[in-house]
Amino acid sequence: MKIQQLPRDRMRRHAARWHDTEMSGRTYCLTPGQALPEKVSLPDALGKLIGDCQTGAFLFWSAAQAHLVVPPFPVSRSAEYDGWHAGPLQSLLDRPRTIAVLLLRLGGMAAGVFEGERLIASKVGTRFVKGRHKKGGSSAGRFARRREGQARALFDKACDTFREVVEPHRSRLEHVILGGDRHTLQDFEKRCPHLATYAPIRLRRVLNVPDPRLKVLESVSRLLYASQVATFRPGLESDQGTP
DSSP: OOEEEEOHHHHHHHHHHOOOTTSOOEEEEEOTTOOOOTTOOOOHHHHHHHHHOSSOEEEEEOSSOEEEEEOSSOOOSOEEEESOOOHHHHHHHHSOOEEEEEEEETTEEEEEEEETTEEEEEEEEEOOOOOOOOOOSTHHHHHHHHHHHHHHHHHHHHHHHHHHHHGGGGGGOOEEEEEEOHHHHHHHHHHOGGGGGGGGGEEEEEEOOSSOOHHHHHHTHHHHTOEEEEEEOTTOTTOOOOO
16 A cells, blocks of 8 residues: 655645545545544554544545545544545645744754745755764764754754744744754754744644755745545555555
8 A cells, every 4th residue: 555645736636536436435524633433444554644643634435445635734623424525625725824834954944934835934044064973083072062062053043043934923823844854853842942832833744855945945835735645445455556
């Protein structure tokens, strides 16, 4: 079974082609943390995907074939329909949102605020951080301390940049999303307590992006609205499927 990430335009096109040919299907709109209906069983990988996400899911189910969509933003209302209905999924994807983004890798940062897919505020910056020391010896400790100091300077600058760019729009924000290197972001969170004040609207997914530059930040809107999608035949966990 194959899980794909599809940007919004491709997700629309795929969903428009899905048809419940046996007319026996159901559509389930599952809010975050909601249990699956008793008669529905998922392959282990998809059960874990739903369990780990914080957005809920849309499940287009039939005995012959099923489609699971984990959307980029939380499903707000639980519902169940006879047949396959992509309307609730389309509505979730089509609604423009105000989103704050911070991209961070060692050496660079980019902070921005999006209204829908339009970047309305941004700032990028760089801060040199040495690469990892490849040799041992007496100089390794000094090198590590210097590198840690450079990383802390980068994190402090990124924290200030994020505050400068995002705070003026805070009252309108719906989501905060981070991107870049996961380990670097984990260290950054420990250094920037201000980020914790956005916890109620923080989405845990991490955008996979290259070095944070303005061009990268401008293009990230496609990732913000991307969904994870899997097509499978119920009861056949080894099936390979694409939407």
